[in-house]
Amino acid sequence: MKLKGKQHSRSLASSRKEDVQKLLKELGQSIYRKMNEGVFPDVVIPRRSVRNMVYDEVLKQYVLGESSVTRSSQNIKHIRPFTHLVWLAFFVDKLLENGKTSTLRDVYYSAQAYNVEFKDQPESDDIITDLEARFSRPRENFSIYPEERSAIFGDVTIEYTVPGYEGKKLNLASHPDGYLIGPSLSTAELVETSAEMVIAVEKGGLFTRFVEEKVHDKYKAIIIDTAGQPPRSTRFMLKRLNRELGLPVYILTDGDVYGEHIAMVIVSGSANAAHLRDLTVPSGKWIGVWGSDIVRYKLPSIPLTDHDFKRLHELKKDPRYRKGIWRKELDVFLKIKRKSELEAFAKYGLTAIVDKYLPEKLEAAKSL
Amino acid sequence: MGVLPEVFVRITPMDPDKGRPDPKPYILKVQDNGPGVDPKYVPQAFGRVFFGSKFKLKQARGMFGMGGTMSILYGQITTNRPVKVVSATGEGKAYKFEMRIDIRNNTPVIMSKETIPAEGVTGTSIELALQGDFFRASSKIQEYFKQTAVVTPYANIVLIDALGRQFFYERATNAMPAPPKVTKPHPYGTDVEALRRLLQDAKEDTLSKFMCKNFHRLGDNITRRFLEFAGLKEELNPKSLTNRQIVSLVDALHRYDGFLKPDASCLSPLGKEILEAGIKKELQPEFVATSIRPPSAYSGFPFVVEVSVAYGGKVLPSGITLYRFANRIPLLYDEGSDISWKVVGQDIDWKHYNVRPEAPVGIITHVCSTKIPYKTVGKEYLADRPELERELKNAVRDALRRLKIYLSRKGSIAMVQRKMGIYEKYFPLIARFVTDLADEKELPNYQGLLRKKGEVVEKEKVEVVPSVVKKKEKVSEAERQTTFEEFG
Numbered sequence: 001m002k003l004k005g006k007q008h009s010r011s012l013a014s015s016r017k018e019d020v021q022k023l024l025k026e027l028g029q030s031i032y033r034k035m036n037e038g039v040f041p042d043v044v045i046p047r048r049s050v051r052n053m054v055y056d057e058v059l060k061q062y063v064l065g066e067s068s069v070t071r072s073s074q075n076i077k078h079i080r081p082f083t084h085l086v087w088l089a090f091f092v093d094k095l096l097e098n099g100k101t102s103t104l105r106d107v108y109y110s111a112q113a114y115n116v117e118f119k120d121q122p123e124s125d126d127i128i129t130d131l132e133a134r135f136s137r138p139r140e141n142f143s144i145y146p147e148e149r150s151a152i153f154g155d156v157t158i159e160y161t162v163p164g165y166e167g168k169k170l171n172l173a174s175h176p177d178g179y180l181i182g183p184s185l186s187t188a189e190l191v192e193t194s195a196e197m198v199i200a201v202e203k204g205g206l207f208t209r210f211v212e213e214k215v216h217d218k219y220k221a222i223i224i225d226t227a228g229q230p231p232r233s234t235r236f237m238l239k240r241l242n243r244e245l246g247l248p249v250y251i252l253t254d255g256d257v258y259g260e261h262i263a264m265v266i267v268s269g270s271a272n273a274a275h276l277r278d279l280t281v282p283s284g285k286w287i288g289v290w291g292s293d294i295v296r297y298k299l300p301s302i303p304l305t306d307h308d309f310k311r312l313h314e315l316k317k318d319p320r321y322r323k324g325i326w327r328k329e330l331d332v333f334l335k336i337k338r339k340s341e342l343e344a345f346a347k348y349g350l351t352a353i354v355d356k357y358l359p360e361k362l363e364a365a366k367s368l
Numbered sequence: 369m370g371v372l373p374e375v376f377v378r379i380t381p382m383d384p385d386k387g388r389p390d391p392k393p394y395i396l397k398v399q400d401n402g403p404g405v406d407p408k409y410v411p412q413a414f415g416r417v418f419f420g421s422k423f424k425l426k427q428a429r430g431m432f433g434m435g436g437t438m439s440i441l442y443g444q445i446t447t448n449r450p451v452k453v454v455s456a457t458g459e460g461k462a463y464k465f466e467m468r469i470d471i472r473n474n475t476p477v478i479m480s481k482e483t484i485p486a487e488g489v490t491g492t493s494i495e496l497a498l499q500g501d502f503f504r505a506s507s508k509i510q511e512y513f514k515q516t517a518v519v520t521p522y523a524n525i526v527l528i529d530a531l532g533r534q535f536f537y538e539r540a541t542n543a544m545p546a547p548p549k550v551t552k553p554h555p556y557g558t559d560v561e562a563l564r565r566l567l568q569d570a571k572e573d574t575l576s577k578f579m580c581k582n583f584h585r586l587g588d589n590i591t592r593r594f595l596e597f598a599g600l601k602e603e604l605n606p607k608s609l610t611n612r613q614i615v616s617l618v619d620a621l622h623r624y625d626g627f628l629k630p631d632a633s634c635l636s637p638l639g640k641e642i643l644e645a646g647i648k649k650e651l652q653p654e655f656v657a658t659s660i661r662p663p664s665a666y667s668g669f670p671f672v673v674e675v676s677v678a679y680g681g682k683v684l685p686s687g688i689t690l691y692r693f694a695n696r697i698p699l700l701y702d703e704g705s706d707i708s709w710k711v712v713g714q715d716i717d718w719k720h721y722n723v724r725p726e727a728p729v730g731i732i733t734h735v736c737s738t739k740i741p742y743k744t745v746g747k748e749y750l751a752d753r754p755e756l757e758r759e760l761k762n763a764v765r766d767a768l769r770r771l772k773i774y775l776s777r778k779g780s781i782a783m784v785q786r787k788m789g790i791y792e793k794y795f796p797l798i799a800r801f802v803t804d805l806a807d808e809k810e811l812p813n814y815q816g817l818l819r820k821k822g823e824v825v826e827k828e829k830v831e832v833v834p835s836v837v838k839k840k841e842k843v844s845e846a847e848r849q850t851t852f853e854e855f856g
Contacts (some may be wrong), residue, residue, distance in 0.1 A: 024805055025805055025806060025807065027805065028801070028802040028803075028804070028805020028806040028807075029802075029805070029806040031798065031802040031805075031806075032802045032803060032805075032806040032808055032812050033812075035798070035799060035802070035812035035813065035814050035817060036812040036813050038813070038816045038817060038820065040817060040820075041798070073794075073795070073798065073817075074821070076787055076790060076791075079790060079791065079794045080790075080794065082794075082798070083794040083797055083798050083801075086797075086798050086801045086802060086805075087797065087801050089801070089805055090801035090802075090804055090805055093804070093805055114797070114801075115797060116797060
């Protein structure tokens with residue numbers, strides 16, 4: 001499979017930058033104009049409270065409702081977060097202009113250089129989320145990245161857009177430990193691939209096993225380690241592989257409610273990111289470990305804890321878990337009251353999960 | 369208009385050897401610029417204990433005039449030295465006496481008397497030697513002078529202490545409180561001994577005339593009704609009363625409830641201006657409020673309570689400091705037993721007045737009376753008379769209400785400054801960031817916004833104050849009610 005969607009991806013990195021810079025400039029101009037006119041400027045941001053979150057059946061993810069908050073520079077209680085938001089816009093603009101990236105922690109410290117100290121990192125993280133909500137853009141678009149920990153491996157060629165590497169290409173099957181899904185990978189163009197699917201696994205150990213067992217060859221797969229709940233850049237990468245390269249996405253997690261929810265977040269997003277779009281892979285398939293797999297494969301298992309039960313009942317109330325495999329497996333967990341890890345397949349030998357389980361599950365996924 | 373006082377006090381060690389440990393003899397010299405003492409009274413006034421008459425009632429520093437002669441006596445007992453008295457009455461010369469007290473006979477013994485020139489001066493100077501422990505008393509002596517200066521801001525006072533240190537308490541006002549008028553005793557405050565003395569000197573031929581003439585606020589009608597109540601005939605000769613009759617008359621004087629309350633012309637309160645002048649001078653507070661209560665009475669003795677509340681400044685320490693005065697005398701000892709301490713420590717809810725525990729607050733209480741209700745002969749603290757407690761409490765509360773308003777005003781000014789400080793910090797930053805974002809060259813005009821904000825914040829401040837004042841008036845009304853009932 002070659003050059004699929006290349007036209008689309010070519011412009012992605014630069015268009016993303018232009019898009020954000022345009023929004024930032026408009027925000028700056030509107031505040032500038034108001035100040036000159038003697039009007040106290042304000043910023044309207046969608047309200048991010050749980051009460052303003054609704055499940056969108058079409059988008060298949062949580063979105064924010066109509067309610068919004070107004071940060072007014074006139075209000076003594078708002079002036080500080082208002083200033084922070086304006087500063088952040090300014091700071092992001094500078095990052096984009098200079099092709100630099102930063103982390104949440106960087107942002108927290110950077111503010112001190114401009115006399116707009118945050119009292120702690122949660123305060124600065126919150127302002128970043130405000131800016132995301134204001135523009136409905138993930139912070140990765142602002143060049144603000146989480147600490148990377150998730151990785152990718154497989155036959156896909158990328159072309160860097162980050163300064164100093166522009167035009168340089170790399171095949172992501174070149175290094176057996178995989179590549180960190182960091183800022184440079186996130187902004188890279190996807191040039192070509194021979195892969196036919198993406199398999200996202202929850203754990204680094206299994207990721208390494210998959211590489212060793214040449215899952216990428218056997219199944220023509222790109223393997224992604226989500227390292228638990230996948231960071232947004234990883235979800236964004238999954239989305240791009242799915243949309244730009246047209247690859248189906250399969251998700252393998254531990255056999256418990258938390259694993260099921262990792263898959264759900266990849267498919268339909270998290271409540272924390274209800275203000276954002278483009279982070280979901282609605283066609284993604286959770287292929288295990290299901291509750292019913294624990295029974296079927298007689299996997300070593302341990303009883304659910306009180307904590308697991310609590311989470312289970314929470315998820316049952318979530319509209320996304322009302323039907324299909326999601327609901328069915330929640331009920332199985334509730335019935336068998338046990339959970340298993342991916343590693344439990346080692347009971348049948350180290351390669352059993354690749355040789356036996358994976359093909360069966362991929363087959364089963366067709367009917368999902 | 370009296371003479372503005374100039375007081376000079378010096379304490380000198382008698383022995384030039386400074387190393388000698390206390391207690392040791394000191395020479396105390398006290399001099400004033402008063403009218404002087406007529407030389408013919410000097411020996412009696414300074415050489416005899418219990419000279420003078422104090423059964424005519426008016427506010428005075430002492431009760432029986434013992435303080436001066438007792439000091440002289442104490443000096444004589446401890447050092448065996450004579451006292452030197454110089455008195456200038458303004459006739460161009462002064463009379464200098466050296467004398468002792470003949471203790472057995474309570475009479476003065478003049479050892480020498482001479483006349484010295486003293487052109488254009490009046491006053492009295494006393495120099496005596498006495499045993500003392502200056503090292504231990506030093507801080508109390510200073511405190512006494514400092515506090516005295518608080519209630520006598522119309523006096524110049526100089527103290528040179530035993531270490532040669534000079535303290536000058538400078539006059540801060542030329543206003544002096546009106547001197548008290550001598551008043552006749554009130555029936556409620558009369559005891560058997562006082563009545564016997566009055567009867568001895570009686571010139572009236574009937575009891576009814578005697579009562580009218582010798583007691584405070586007794587007219588014909590009240591006298592008639594009282595004597596009827598007491599079961600004594602109006603025509604009785606005052607001198608003919610038997611011991612039993614005298615005792616029963618005093619008893620009746622105390623029991624009869626038809627007498628008028630004593631009036632306060634015999635008192636000499638300082639008044640707001642003088643008291644505050646003294647407080648400002650010595651305590652240098654940033655705020656002071658004074659409450660002068662209307663005259664009241666206990667057991668036939670009139671009294672007036674004056675209270676000031678001082679706040680802030682550099683002199684007052686953190687927390688509440690109580691300064692107690694009785695007839696302009698500072699009370700330095702046994703604070704914890706004093707009625708003022710009870711009022712300040714127990715009766716007042718400080719939180720209600722928004723006074724934080726660590727706030728530098730001075731409470732100055734001044735009680736004036738013809739008879740201060742000291743609890744002990746040491747005259748260091750006032751007894752908890754309910755009438756006195758009530759007046760002190762009302763006065764302290766009244767002054768504190770004004771402090772509360774001041775604090776809330778100050779708080780609201782601070783609030784305005786704090787608020788504006790926040791806007792002044794953030795607007796320039798916003799302006800700078802958006803100028804960059806919008807690709808503009810000049811900063812937007814945020815000054816206009818700051819001005820607008822300033823006006824709004826200022827308005828918010830003004831709104832705070834009236835509500836506080838309103839509340840204050842409501843409470844005052846209730847307080848006024850109690851005062852009214854008391855005098856009804």
